[in-house]
Amino acid sequence: MSHVVPPPAPASGPSVLIDASSLTRCRHRVYLDTAYRSLLVGTAEDTGVQLRREAAAAYRAEIRDTLVAADPQSWVVVSPSMSRSMQVRATRAACESGVERIWNATFADDEDAGRRGRCDMLVRDPDGGYIPVLVVNHKVTDPGSGAVTTPFTSWAPALDPTRKVRPQLRDQLAAVHVHRLLGRIGQAGVSARAGVIGFGAEVMLVHDLTAVETEYDTRFGDRLAIASGSVVTSPSKVSECRSCPWWSECGETLRRTRDVSLVAAGSRADALRSAGIVTIDDLADWTGGVPDEWPHGDFDETVVIARAWIADLPLVRRRDTVTVQRADVEVDVDMESYQEHGAYMWGTLLDRRDGAEPQYRAFVTWEPVPTMDEARSFGEFWSWMQGVRADAHAAGLSFAAYCYSRAAEDKWLLGSARRFAGMPGVPTEAEVREFIDGPDWVDIYIAVSQNFVCPSGKGLKKVAPVAGFHWRDDEAGGEASMAWYRRAVGYDGDVDASQRTRLLEYNEDDVQATRALRVWMDGAAAREIPTAEELGGSSSVTK
Template sequence: MAAVVLHPRDLAGCEHRLALDHSHPGLMRSRSDTPEAQRRKEAAEHHRAAVREMVRGLHSDQPPGTVVIVDARADHATRVAQTLAACADEAAWIWNATLPIDRDRGRRGHAELLIRDGAGYLPVIVVNHRVSYPAKPHRNDTVPNGGSALTSPVWAWVPAPDPSRNGRNHRRDQLRLAQLTTMLLDLDLATSTDPAQLRAGAIGLDADCIVVYEMATLLEDYAEVFTRREAIAGQHVATTPRRIGECRSCPWWTRCGPELEARRDVSLVVGGHQSSVLTEAGITSIDQLAHYRGDPPPEWPSNARFEDTVVNAIAWLTGTPLVRRLPEPAVVRADVEVDVDMESYGELGAYLWGTLLTDRTDASRPVRYRAFVTWEPLPTRDEARSFAEFWGWLSAEREATRAAGKTFAAYCYSQQAENRWLLGSAKRFAGEPGIPAVSEVEAFIASDEWVDIYEAVSTNFICPNGKGLKKIAPVAGFTWRDAEASGEASMDWYREAVGHGGAVTDLAQRQRLFEYNEDDVRATKVLREWIDTRAKDEVPHEDQVLGFRHRD
């Protein structure tokens, strides 16, 4: 009998966390979710519920028993019994399918859907992220090219090549599907015993198709992963902490962080893959890296500048928050400058567009914060109104500035989020009053008048403590009014501001969100002006920092 039982979530991510989770099961059971984790769970549940109702509706004209909904409120044993009964009755679609825990083989799992195909079932999971994206067309050609995804419509299992899409490889999803497929094989419920014939699927955030996976290769990878993870969970393979992105939200960080700092572990100053390469090359401590003078290790990634890691190590030892790459830092400036910051609530929409206009040619014109907002709980069509008002105001300022013979620039910090909601809003609300054409938004995003200060920071500086606005702007002297200000906290404030999910509406939180958003745009302005003026005198150049190595 297997000593441990692995859930699919145990198959990816930090190995040391897996070891700690299984060596201290009591601590894990007693821990409550962080607010961020709770929000993710609620968003995922909201998405799954929407897909469940879509599946139910698509088959509402089918005979009874075509779609079986396993009762999510029932205990585990009841859910298993309902799932196996539905399989025995050859139901075509089984929602919330829960498979028996296999203690002999050490596996457990459930699938949002089991779909009958031939004489057996295949698993389909429903996830709250995108599992495919549009294939890029040829230049001057509207027909997508190079799509590599295999997809099926959401109303029937008919997989076919989809030239309009490329799949997105999410390792966690694939390992989960592999475990579920293996469990179906062990239960003699799979569609085939031939791995080459096995398929599985995922319905992503857009919920407009099922992305189909051929399982043969994935099952081979899964078998290796499962064997190692089982040994780690059973305490047969020793692990050691290493800082990776996952650490930011890990409950074990309060234990691992001090341990890493005590041994001055190199992973504290470089990314996960880079720290593995350095460790394999015998560079395990920050001190070793800070004094390193040789060539980069042979496996060092070509897209990463090795000197930056040495600078990061020296900065960690010397407490240097920022290092200049260039003799003279530079950033795009204009006569009329507008800072922009957007606030969204998960995947439900963008409820606030904040702006700060500065006319550098007219000192009498006040630097004024303007917010375009909807306080109707997302999702809401009123989001179209607030976005249209924002876009109309921004476009009018651009046109007036040009007409006056002045230059114009709009700024944001890390435009990925803003671009997503600019384009997404234009697409979702197309045809409504004031909503721009997608081509108009695309032209703006591609223009020189849309400037990302995050990119300017990356070009001008090495950032030992990260490149987030709340890491960099304080170096330029900016302070947020709210000591709790963060993207994570703003999610909680929004819930209370609109009474989301049945919460009591707290109007004071709306003012808090306005101030948080205003501080974000003011921070971008302060940072830009600092880069253009004082940074060259206040931030050491990398040559000065690398001189640390000559103190030996």
């Protein structure tokens, strides 16, 4: 957007309504969304936000169809094609009739309290009233024990010896929000519990809402006061900014005022302001030690980042020398996945370091994931890489495989081994674990973190350009590639082969970037990048 946000013009009266999403949203965005929503008309939605929203809607539809088909007589499905007022009346009628389960429950606005909302699903509470159930497109449990779960087919909460809760405060707060809306029409469950069906659902996670009611009341009161204009907010950088439609305005304000959140976002900025450190210049000149409320991260490093921001430096060296693991035979690896559905591509770059040009090779399936054809591409990738490794060792040469930020690759290596166990070329989980825990699997992200302070972030797209590497596609990025993939496999219509080429080039550029960064670190980096001490920072900024 190119417009400028005008001075505050508080909204007031019963028309100010808060939905559940506001409870975990940036406070300043709540104000802007309420007071100036009309300015967003015509603004394109962030691609990543759009894809996540569409994926969540598709997942909810999948769960709805599965559950309703299993026991259609126990359900009332409130059609979203009806007007909102008709959906409200249908929900109220279903509750009053005592039906066991209701899909797409929609509630009348509670203008007295300032609350509005809906719920994916309501389940009749055996003790009276209804229990809110959310369907979310993220994981809500992890392997472990201690979670309370219930089967889909009945409300029978019990301790689960195989699952532990994955904390998701936003889900709990949203459930309390619905519980309050149910209470307004006399239909709140007596037990004050809620269910959540997460991604890969096998059971429903059960939450005790009393555990978060105080937090809910605090947040709801705060957001309602902001929306009504009785509490003044100001911009501050948080993780949400990267996809926020107001960022152009907020970012301009923060840069003009040299706000400290540009180099220490979120709760760290709050702690700095509490200590009287308001601007980046305040932080760069700070000599008062670590602030009492400092939440996390190396404070000395944050001071160096502030000084680097002022000097417009993309990187700062932690020490005199720059070190990175090299090998006689090197393979760069970059995996591409589509949300949680599957890993469709394993891209590789083989560099034998013998003077020949590195060779790119992708192991890919173009069947829409999830598909059993992933087993073929994964098995071929693993067999090829381990063959290169074995040949190198047999020749007395060292070998290393490299990735950038290994969490995603590790996840899909292990997950694919479990999912496709016993299929041709697919390793056992133990074989994968032995490899990724060994010395031949190297994360260049860790090497960057050990050698440099990164004022603009440690992402490959941020760091590789310092080494002189640039992507062919100006739109290259993880979220953009999701949209390319949908067209490449025909999720939304005909297959667009050009998007397959685009994905292959993007993947090749990623592995080329990792190699370029490693080569640069092994050569020119120590000459080109100043140290923290040279910048005037603490000599303790080392790892």
